[in-house]
Amino acid sequence: MLKTLSLARNSLRSKGKSSYSLTSRVLSSPFSSKRHAPKASEEGEEPAPKDSVLLYPKDPSSTPNLFLVQPRLAPPKFLQAKLNEALCLANSLEEQRYGYFESDFFDKELPSHVVVQNPVARSSKPRVDTYFGAGTVDNIKCHLNAEESKEEVDAVFVNAVLSAIQQRNLERIWEKPVLDRVGLIIEIFNAHAHTKEAKLQAELAALMYSRSRLVRVRGTDGRQTFGQFGEAEVVSARGRAAGKGAGFIGGAGETELQLQRRRISDRKLRLLSQIKDARRTRLSHRAARKRRGGLEGQSLATIAVVGYTNAGKSTLTSALTKTALYCNERLFATLDPTLKSAILPSGRKVLLSDTVGFISDLPIQLVEAFQSTLEEVVEADLLLHVVDSTAPNIEEHRSTVFHVLNQIGVSEEKLKNMIEVWNKIDYEEEEEEEEEVEDIHYLDDGKEEEAELNDSSKAEATVDEEQIQNQDDDWILSDDENVSDTELWKVPEFGKLDPPQNNEPHIRVSALTGVGLKELMHLIDERLKGEDEKVKSQTILERNELQSRKWRPPRKDDEDLAVEQ
Numbered sequence: 132m133l134k135t136l137s138l139a140r141n142s143l144r145s146k147g148k149s150s151y152s153l154t155s156r157v158l159s160s161p162f163s164s165k166r167h168a169p170k171a172s173e174e175g176e177e178p179a180p181k182d183s184v185l186l187y188p189k190d191p192s193s194t195p196n197l198f199l200v201q202p203r204l205a206p207p208k209f210l211q212a213k214l215n216e217a218l219c220l221a222n223s224l225e226e227q228r229y230g231y232f233e234s235d236f237f238d239k240e241l242p243s244h245v246v247v248q249n250p251v252a253r254s255s256k257p258r259v260d261t262y263f264g265a266g267t268v269d270n271i272k273c274h275l276n277a278e279e280s281k282e283e284v285d286a287v288f289v290n291a292v293l294s295a296i297q298q299r300n301l302e303r304i305w306e307k308p309v310l311d312r313v314g315l316i317i318e319i320f321n322a323h324a325h326t327k328e329a330k331l332q333a334e335l336a337a338l339m340y341s342r343s344r345l346v347r348v349r350g351t352d353g354r355q356t357f358g359q360f361g362e363a364e365v366v367s368a369r370g371r372a373a374g375k376g377a378g379f380i381g382g383a384g385e386t387e388l389q390l391q392r393r394r395i396s397d398r399k400l401r402l403l404s405q406i407k408d409a410r411r412t413r414l415s416h417r418a419a420r421k422r423r424g425g426l427e428g429q430s431l432a433t434i435a436v437v438g439y440t441n442a443g444k445s446t447l448t449s450a451l452t453k454t455a456l457y458c459n460e461r462l463f464a465t466l467d468p469t470l471k472s473a474i475l476p477s478g479r480k481v482l483l484s485d486t487v488g489f490i491s492d493l494p495i496q497l498v499e500a501f502q503s504t505l506e507e508v509v510e511a512d513l514l515l516h517v518v519d520s521t522a523p524n525i526e527e528h529r530s531t532v533f534h535v536l537n538q539i540g541v542s543e544e545k546l547k548n549m550i551e552v553w554n555k556i557d558y559e560e561e562e563e564e565e566e567e568v569e570d571i572h573y574l575d576d577g578k579e580e581e582a583e584l585n586d587s588s589k590a591e592a593t594v595d596e597e598q599i600q601n602q603d604d605d606w607i608l609s610d611d612e613n614v615s616d617t618e619l620w621k622v623p624e625f626g627k628l629d630p631p632q633n634n635e636p637h638i639r640v641s642a643l644t645g646v647g648l649k650e651l652m653h654l655i656d657e658r659l660k661g662e663d664e665k666v667k668s669q670t671i672l673e674r675n676e677l678q679s680r681k682w683r684p685p686r687k688d689d690e691d692l693a694v695e696q
């Protein structure tokens with residue numbers, strides 16, 4: 132098994148299994164509640180929204196035991212890369228205690244997993260109610276039962292982006308909490324965040340996600356119900372129409388769903404204002420650094436080190452700045468931007484900023500939640516794009532990074548000037564034959580696929596089509612945002628800007644052994660000089676333009692124009 136998992140060299144080694152447990156949902160998970168959940172006793176604070184957390188912590192001192200469901204992808208090499216990433220994501224969900232992770236990542240056993248028919252690949256349209264076809268859902272249930280007989284499964288991780296209704300239905304059928312890709316990444320963010328700003332941003336992401344998960348579903352008796360297990364709707368005393376002059380005709384009260392939404396909206400506002408304060412402090416620190424930091428007569432340039440998660444950004448930043456930043460094989464080991472200084476071969480002092488890693492299928496809301504942190508990237512004078520040269524899906528990694536940079540507002544010129552660094556060249560690629568993928572557990576076979584194709588029109592789940600159609604009118608729309616649930620967590624289409632097509636990096640390095648780092652420092656020096664020249668010539672041009680703009684008496688054309696206006 133391990134031989135087939137190429138990422139395993141960086142991440143997983145099969146050994147004893149920790150006794151994981153989890154049960155609950157985002158704000159009260161072991162990874163977020165202790166650090167982020169608002170205290171009920173705080174003045175003016177309402178208690179944390181009920182039913183808004185993702186995981187179920189039975190034992191907060193241990194990490195969860197996830198069962199991974201991976202939709203099949205082609206070609207096999209790509210599937211393997213995605214499966215490796217999903218396994219690493221599942222094993223990355225662990226909170227740091229006393230500044231370090233208690234378990235060794237390499238000691239963790241691979242999570243149980245299964246590869247299933249991919250509804251997107253087959254019909255380009257997953258089922259609205261359960262995402263997967265009926266046969267696949269049943270088969271996963273059987274597999275889960277078999278797994279449960281060996282060891283308790285705390286939650287199912289589906290490596291896809293699910294809608295709230297799909298998630299809720301799968302939870303009911305499998306009788307387990309279900310985490311989709313976005314949910315798991317948010318949990319990891321909450322578990323790994325250290326600084327105040329990162330914690331606030333991670334909580335904001337969790338809050339927005341849990342808000343999009345609030346849905347009403349039809350219970351077994353046909354009534355509209357709310358809550359994971361369909362508990363009856365509760366109506367709060369607060370009148371909907373209160374203060375709007377509509378009297379009692381305007382609404383009998385606030386439903387449970389509206390109450391949850393209001394609490395989340397209130398909390399969101401408070402978080403945004405706290406993030407604003409933290410950002411202000413960071414900006415003033417940055418301005419002070421720029422003022423004081425440069426050597427005589429030189430401005431202090433900032434270089435942002437960006438890239439896909441686990442590419443080796445922190446290892447490279449540490450090597451270039453001769454410091455010891457936190458590096459770890461867990462995905463999203465770094466969430467807080469860290470600045471370290473380095474002296475270039477020309478003697479120029481610069482600041483290197485290690486940043487949060489990117490990942491594919493990242494919804495825009497996650498990027499937005501981290502906008503404040505990512506400002507460091509937008510503001511930087513130069514970008515270093517670290518690419519893991521051993522990744523089988525290197526092109527996907529490159530375009531994901533380009534896309535996110537584009538999304539957060541990095542200028543096209545800066546993207547063109549970005550240095551692409553291919554890292555980990557010390558790693559000797561083992562010849563991995565595609566046939567090895569047969570080690571992966573495939574769940575479904577041709578028969579099942581055929582059955583599902585014939586059966587796909589049948590609605591067998593707890594949510595009917597009409598209900599889904601009505602969502603937009605009724606309960607998916609919130610009071611403050613006129614967007615539907617599906618729009619809320621949609622993975623955006625790829626942008627217009629694609630990475631350069633040539634497969635040649637600017638430089639190849641090994642952050643671990645130090646190969647190529649000297650050359651990289653020279654390249655940074657050159658690029659910054661080029662930037663300085665550009666700025667200088669731009670300033671001279673602007674000055675000349677200003678000087679050549681002499682006063683002249685108004686011409687007849689100008690006067691006519693003035694009269695027309």
Ligand SMILES: Nc1nc2c(ncn2[C@@H]2O[C@H](COP(=O)(O)OP(=O)(O)OP(=O)(O)O)[C@@H](O)[C@H]2O)c(=O)[nH]1
Pocket residue numbers: 141438439440441442443444445446447457458459460461462463464465466486487488489554555556557558640641642643644
């Ligand atoms: N073989 C090899 N491993 C490397 C190299 N650079 C980094 N690594 C390993 O790759 C893993 C991830 O490194 P990090 O520096 O934490 O990666 P990162 O990009 O900062 O990751 P995140 O902060 O999680 O996004 C660690 O186990 C490193 O030891 C390299 O040049 N060669």
Ligand SMILES: [Mg+2]
Pocket residue numbers: 444445446457458464465485486
């Ligand atoms: Mg890092």
